[in-house]
Amino acid sequence: MYPRSFEYVSPGSLDEATSVLASTEGAKVLAGGMSLLPLMKLRLFSPDVLVDIGRIPGLSSIEDRGDHLAIGAMVSHAATASDPSIAEHAAALATAASWTGDVQVRNQGTTCGSIAHADIAADQPSAALALGATMVAASAGGVREIAASDFFVDTLTTALEPGEILTETRIPKQGGASAYEKLGRRGGHTDYAVAGAAVWLDVSDGAVSSARVALTGVGAKPTLAEGVVEALVGTDGSGAAIAEASERALEGVTVLDDLFGTVEYKAHLAKVMTRRALQQAVAAAT
Amino acid sequence: MHVSLTVNGQRAVTDVEPRTLLVHLLREELGLTGTHVGCDTSYCGACTVILDGKTVKSCTMLAVQAQGAEVTTIEGLAANGDLHPVQEGFWERHGLQCGFCTPGMIMSAVGLLSENGSPSEDEIRHGLEGNLCRCTGYHNIVRAVEYAAAKMRGEEPPAPEWEEASA
Numbered sequence: 095m096y097p098r099s100f101e102y103v104s105p106g107s108l109d110e111a112t113s114v115l116a117s118t119e120g121a122k123v124l125a126g127g128m129s130l131l132p133l134m135k136l137r138l139f140s141p142d143v144l145v146d147i148g149r150i151p152g153l154s155s156i157e158d159r160g161d162h163l164a165i166g167a168m169v170s171h172a173a174t175a176s177d178p179s180i181a182e183h184a185a186a187l188a189t190a191a192s193w194t195g196d197v198q199v200r201n202q203g204t205t206c207g208s209i210a211h212a213d214i215a216a217d218q219p220s221a222a223l224a225l226g227a228t229m230v231a232a233s234a235g236g237v238r239e240i241a242a243s244d245f246f247v248d249t250l251t252t253a254l255e256p257g258e259i260l261t262e263t264r265i266p267k268q269g270g271a272s273a274y275e276k277l278g279r280r281g282g283h284t285d286y287a288v289a290g291a292a293v294w295l296d297v298s299d300g301a302v303s304s305a306r307v308a309l310t311g312v313g314a315k316p317t318l319a320e321g322v323v324e325a326l327v328g329t330d331g332s333g334a335a336i337a338e339a340s341e342r343a344l345e346g347v348t349v350l351d352d353l354f355g356t357v358e359y360k361a362h363l364a365k366v367m368t369r370r371a372l373q374q375a376v377a378a379a380t
Numbered sequence: 381m382h383v384s385l386t387v388n389g390q391r392a393v394t395d396v397e398p399r400t401l402l403v404h405l406l407r408e409e410l411g412l413t414g415t416h417v418g419c420d421t422s423y424c425g426a427c428t429v430i431l432d433g434k435t436v437k438s439c440t441m442l443a444v445q446a447q448g449a450e451v452t453t454i455e456g457l458a459a460n461g462d463l464h465p466v467q468e469g470f471w472e473r474h475g476l477q478c479g480f481c482t483p484g485m486i487m488s489a490v491g492l493l494s495e496n497g498s499p500s501e502d503e504i505r506h507g508l509e510g511n512l513c514r515c516t517g518y519h520n521i522v523r524a525v526e527y528a529a530a531k532m533r534g535e536e537p538p539a540p541e542w543e544e545a546s547a
Contacts (some may be wrong), residue, residue, distance in 0.1 A: 102381060102398030102444055124445075131440045132422045135401075144398070148445060172434075179446030197488065198425060201434040202441065281454055 097134035101162050104146045108153075108232055108261065111145055115257045115296050116234035118143050123259050125167055127205030128195060135309070147259060156180060162228075162264045171200035171218075177241040184265045185378065186272035186292045186371075190217035193276060193283040209245075210260045212252050212315065215286035215351075219246060220316040223308035224292035225265050231258040239264075246315040270296030271378035275371040276310060277363055279354050287311040288354045289363035291319075291343070293371040295326070297379040302331045307372070312349045312364045321345030322368055331376040340369035382480060387412065388456030389511050396443045403427045403438040405446075406453060414483045415453035418512075425511030428484035428491075429453050435491035439512070454483035457490065465531040466490050466524070475524030477515035485511050489525045497533055499525070 103121075115121050120142035121171040124130060133139040147153060151166040158176050163179055172179055175192035187205070194217050195203055208218045209229065222229075227242040231254055245253050253311050254260060276283060276290030290310035305326050307319040321342030329335035343365045349357045384393040387410060390536055392515040394409045404431070406412045414526030430452040438451075457464035466489045469475060475484045487506060492499060492507035499507060504525045505518070515523065527537040 096401070096404075097399045099397065099399055102442070104444070104447075124442075127442070127445070128422070128440060132420075133400075135420055135440075144442075146442075146445065176443045182425070197491070197507060198424070198428055198435045198437045199422070202436045284506075 097131070098137060098207055100134075100141055100142040101143045102146065102253075103143060103333070104149050106149060106151075106204045108147075108150055108259070109257060111147055111150060112186040112196070112232055112234045112257065114143075114145050115259065118145075121145050121256075123206040123210075125146055125210075126170065126203040127207075128362045129198050129207065129213065140249045142232040152262065159264075163265050164230075165205050165263045167204065167206045167259065167261050169205055171195065171203050171205055172197075173178055174218075175200065180265075183267045184221070184272060186224055186294060186375075187218060187221040187265065189274040189291065190221035190290075192363060193217055193274075193278065196284070206260045206263050210252060210254060212246055212250055213286070214249055214313065214315060215279075215288075215311040215354075217274065217276060217292075217310055220290065220308040220310040221272075221292040222263060222265070223316045223318060224274075224294045224306045225272055226268065226294065226306060228264040228266075229254075230262045230264065231255075233258040237261075243318065249314045251315075260349055261271060266296070268296070270294060271375045272303070272376035273371045273378065275374070277367065278348075289360050289367055290365060291367035291371045293368070293375045295331075295372070295379060296374050297331060297376065300330055302329055302335075302376070304327050307343070309343065309347065309364050312344070312360050313347050314350060317347050318347070319343045319364075319368065320348065322372075325374070331372075331380070333373070336369055336372045336376065340372060343368040381444050383443050383447050384449055385446050387451045388453060390394060398442065399496055401439055402429070402431075402436075402441045402443045402446050405443040406438060407450070412453050412455050416426075416480060416483055418480060418484070419445045423512060424481070424484070425488060426481050426484040428487040428511065430434040430487055430491055433494070434476070435488050435510075452487075452490075454486060457486070464490070464528075466493065466528040468531065469524035469527035469537070470521070472537070473520050473527050475517070475521045477517045480514045481511060481515075485513065485521055489521075489528065493529055494531060499529060501526070514520075
């Protein structure tokens with residue numbers, strides 16, 4: 095099915111792209127298009143203008159900048175999933191990217207696009223949240239950094255303003271270890287998550303010294319599970335400590351049901367996925 | 381808008397509306413109807429083509445996004461009248477029933493084998509996760525890809541299961 099008619103612009107530079115966005119009512123950024131184009135084909139969304147950032151130089155690389163990794167706006171899920179530095183410093187994101195969509199979607203869709211789209215069942219937003227990522231947004235007015243904890247506002251809603259482009263996602267090189275676990279809608283890890291959990295933690299002197307846990311698919315947005323962190327930090331990270339902490343995954347979280355699970359089922363899954371991801375991260379960190 | 385790209389080794393230049401999807405450019409402008417449209421939700425993979433070396437769903441890409449790209453469709457696989465080993469595998473191992481998903485399945489299999497010449501059965505099934513067969517004929521599709529993988533490695537493909545069963 096064809097989308098509704100729109101005007102298409104393919105800027106050659108970031109400055110040109112932000113100036114088009116600033117001066118054009120109803121313009122929308124197109125990167126890989128794996129979320130945007132299906133919405134447009136179903137006519138759930140019909141922007142007047144598409145600004146294709148796919149031909150802007152310098153947005154397609156993953157850079158090691160010493161204290162962080164920078165994932166450019168056009169880096170595909172497949173590239174994120176197979177990058178050695180992401181595997182080393184952001185295993186949760188590498189795993190989440192490798193379980194996003196299917197082969198063809200991973201070849202064309204982008205990590206930053208998934209984060210900017212902020213589908214509640216998408217894997218990489220919660221991985222970015224658990225890893226303490228920073229999003230870099232460019233507009234005609236300049237560049238600003240947004241912490242992941244401030245970035246996800248609501249379902250399909252982020253802190254990005256209409257004239258802004260998410261140009262890169264920065265993952266701190268913070269030591270410790272991270273992991274991601276999910277149950278996909280088609281079983282195993284395939285398709286969107288029914289529920290999932292991303293965790294990052296650090297261990298020193300035999301105790302969990304700090305941690306972040308973020309849930310996929312259960313609330314209205316990728317959500318930090320503060321109760322788990324409170325229960326886990328200071329423990330030895332044993333199976334018993336993890337099991338007890340995982341029980342607190344839904345403290346302060348309003349679980350929403352959908353076609354793929356009831357509130358009870360998703361709540362149960364969130365705890366199971368949290369436990370599994372914590373076990374992996376503790377094993378990797380020690 | 382003006383679009384020029386290379387399709388199956390031939391340069392194609394055409395004017396399209398921005399909303400024209402790559403699959404419609406291939407089918408309606410270039411007459412390459414081997415690439416199928418199976419769904420409107422980007423799930424089924426019947427429209428899979430290879431674009432600059434990677435499999436993509438041509439129903440979920442604007443034709444203008446393919447400006448300057450090299451595209452291979454199912455029509456571009458056979459050379460000099462000889463089927464591509466993956467096409468031969470689907471023929472030899474009954475990798476199709478109704479045939480609707482077949483072009484997309486074959487293109488995804490070609491993409492998979494270009495990255496992994498010796499995939500396990502599990503890797504084949506995961507490598508084809510973006511392609512749906514409404515006849516549920518996955519079993520022989522996997523056998524077809526195993527046949528092609530062996531052929532492309534220069535090895536004798538495994539005997540068909542129906543011969544093993546009757547032996």
